[in-house]
Amino acid sequence: MPQAHTIELRVRYCECDPMGVAHHASFVPWLEMARTEALRASGRTYAQMEASGVYLVVTKLEVAYRRPARYDDVLRIVCEASIAGRARLRHQYRVELAQAGDGKDQRLHDQPLASATTELVCVDAAGRPCPLPTWLAEVVGATA
Amino acid sequence: MPQAHTIELRVRYCECDPMGVAHHASFVPWLEMARTEALRASGRTYAQMEASGVYLVVTKLEVAYRRPARYDDVLRIVCEASIAGRARLRHQYRVELAQAGDGKDQRLHDQPLASATTELVCVDAAGRPCPLPTWLAEVVGATA
Amino acid sequence: MPQAHTIELRVRYCECDPMGVAHHASFVPWLEMARTEALRASGRTYAQMEASGVYLVVTKLEVAYRRPARYDDVLRIVCEASIAGRARLRHQYRVELAQAGDGKDQRLHDQPLASATTELVCVDAAGRPCPLPTWLAEVVGATA
Amino acid sequence: MPQAHTIELRVRYCECDPMGVAHHASFVPWLEMARTEALRASGRTYAQMEASGVYLVVTKLEVAYRRPARYDDVLRIVCEASIAGRARLRHQYRVELAQAGDGKDQRLHDQPLASATTELVCVDAAGRPCPLPTWLAEVVGATA
Numbered sequence: 001m002p003q004a005h006t007i008e009l010r011v012r013y014c015e016c017d018p019m020g021v022a023h024h025a026s027f028v029p030w031l032e033m034a035r036t037e038a039l040r041a042s043g044r045t046y047a048q049m050e051a052s053g054v055y056l057v058v059t060k061l062e063v064a065y066r067r068p069a070r071y072d073d074v075l076r077i078v079c080e081a082s083i084a085g086r087a088r089l090r091h092q093y094r095v096e097l098a099q100a101g102d103g104k105d106q107r108l109h110d111q112p113l114a115s116a117t118t119e120l121v122c123v124d125a126a127g128r129p130c131p132l133p134t135w136l137a138e139v140v141g142a143t144a
Numbered sequence: 145m146p147q148a149h150t151i152e153l154r155v156r157y158c159e160c161d162p163m164g165v166a167h168h169a170s171f172v173p174w175l176e177m178a179r180t181e182a183l184r185a186s187g188r189t190y191a192q193m194e195a196s197g198v199y200l201v202v203t204k205l206e207v208a209y210r211r212p213a214r215y216d217d218v219l220r221i222v223c224e225a226s227i228a229g230r231a232r233l234r235h236q237y238r239v240e241l242a243q244a245g246d247g248k249d250q251r252l253h254d255q256p257l258a259s260a261t262t263e264l265v266c267v268d269a270a271g272r273p274c275p276l277p278t279w280l281a282e283v284v285g286a287t288a
Numbered sequence: 289m290p291q292a293h294t295i296e297l298r299v300r301y302c303e304c305d306p307m308g309v310a311h312h313a314s315f316v317p318w319l320e321m322a323r324t325e326a327l328r329a330s331g332r333t334y335a336q337m338e339a340s341g342v343y344l345v346v347t348k349l350e351v352a353y354r355r356p357a358r359y360d361d362v363l364r365i366v367c368e369a370s371i372a373g374r375a376r377l378r379h380q381y382r383v384e385l386a387q388a389g390d391g392k393d394q395r396l397h398d399q400p401l402a403s404a405t406t407e408l409v410c411v412d413a414a415g416r417p418c419p420l421p422t423w424l425a426e427v428v429g430a431t432a
Numbered sequence: 433m434p435q436a437h438t439i440e441l442r443v444r445y446c447e448c449d450p451m452g453v454a455h456h457a458s459f460v461p462w463l464e465m466a467r468t469e470a471l472r473a474s475g476r477t478y479a480q481m482e483a484s485g486v487y488l489v490v491t492k493l494e495v496a497y498r499r500p501a502r503y504d505d506v507l508r509i510v511c512e513a514s515i516a517g518r519a520r521l522r523h524q525y526r527v528e529l530a531q532a533g534d535g536k537d538q539r540l541h542d543q544p545l546a547s548a549t550t551e552l553v554c555v556d557a558a559g560r561p562c563p564l565p566t567w568l569a570e571v572v573g574a575t576a
Contacts, residue, residue, distance in 0.1 A: 306449070
């Protein structure tokens with residue numbers, strides 16, 4: 001992933017389930033955090049986008065879960081954005097283990113925990129699809 | 145609790161944590177569901193209140209946890225509203241086990257799982273406190 | 289979807305986001321509820337499966353979001369299971385609007401809100417893949 | 433709060449509700465994160481406690497909400513632990529705004545957003561109350 005953005009986060013207790021691992025639904029907000037920070041790193045924030053009347057709505061979500069994340073693990077999420085049409089963005093994600101919360105460091109040498117793709121459509125305040133803001137298309141186009 | 149309203153709900157897998165019990169944060173949305181349905185039973189809905197420009201904002205939350213709720217348990221939540229000032233409502237809740245998800249029916253004879261209190265302040269669209277709508281004050285006053 | 293199982297649920301306030309619609313992550317626990325109830329309808333529960341030392345772990349999740357769900361909407365989720373290998377189940381879901389929380393009944397004539405697919409692998413207590421229990425393979429095979 | 437521990441976190445989009453502010457239930461996991469990091473700062477982790485067969489179960493939660501937290505806000509949570517009996521810990525929390533996600537820096541001069549108290553009881557793997565581990569009682573006693 002060239003020019004990808006990376007975040008780290010620690011798995012919360014309440015994000016884990018009776019199997020003792022992160023519940024599969026917990027990954028979905030983590031992906032959102034990753035693309036939010038990727039946007040911030042490009043110089044503007046999603047909060048600013050919304051304040052200007054432009055919204056990004058998720059239309060597609062795909063996650064492949066390979067290995068469990070555990071309580072107190074530090075995860076690294078690598079996120080790369082690309083243009084998927086005049087009004088659409090695609091993000092691809094790789095979720096990796098950065099630090100094992102249970103101290104079992106051999107888990108660090110494993111494959112990624114998960115990979116994911118999302119698609120977002122740009123809409124106005126009335127919910128109608130609209131072209132990506134020029135600055136966003138340029139930022140993402142430049143990294144793609 | 146005279147004239148209290150009761151709901152039932154089933155504990156979701158994702159609401160439970162690595163201890164195998166419902167995470168303590170999971171109870172908070174359940175309380176909200178209980179007071180939402182108590183309001184609906186009185187003839188209007190919270191969605192209608194918001195559509196009319198009046199909002200209820202939680203200012204205080206107190207929960208005493210006594211026994212664990214478990215995955216697939218059916219819980220019964222008894223909720224009673226009262227007036228707590230011109231712009232304030234108080235709700236009191238009792239969370240009981242209605243059906244044991246693990247089939248351990250002796251758990252049914254136990255005490256309540258939790259009790260709770262919330263206070264809500266009525267605000268307008270700008271976030272300024274405003275008197276409870278007359279119909280709401282009357283409905284709650286009549287049950288208190 | 290022949291022999292599909294259907295559940296209904298009401299969208300919680302805390303499941304909605306600042307756009308005023310259900311957050312896309314909120315759909316993921318709903319899918320889990322749908323397949324849980326489909327299993328229960330077949331005569332055994334997932335809680336019983338876990339008590340017998342057999343677990344179902346999500347390995348794949350795909351959701352296509354078409355229209356927003358809103359606070360207080362009643363949703364109908366249609367879920368159909370199929371065999372996807374000796375140790376794997378696939379579920380397909382259609383999320384529909386059963387009752388509009390905002391009273392805008394014209395929304396009822398719209399297309400489904402979302403469709404989804406999940407894949408689950410059967411594992412033992414040590415996390416090793418194992419064949420689906422015979423009763424489960426038979427129940428799902430019979431409906432597929 | 434002498435010797436209190438402080439964390440910072442950013443409010444997630446999915447933690448906010450249709451009023452455009454953090455849902456009141458979202459604060460509860462944040463408190464848990466604060467006391468988790470306070471414990472880590474003392475030299476051991478809650479994950480290690482559980483691995484040694486000792487668990488901390490929340491028995492009481494009180495939150496007073498004063499001002500809203502908003503999407504993308506950076507919050508500062510100050511947490512102080514104290515001994516509340518042979519088997520009990522009490523934590524007190526103050527949630528402050530560290531950075532306004534919407535750029536409205538005048539919000540920074542406001543009062544704390546919320547204050548909270550939790551009580552936790554120490555239990556063994558069977559769920560029976562047991563004395564706090566000596567190291568924990570010493571660490572907390574020293575800061576109280």
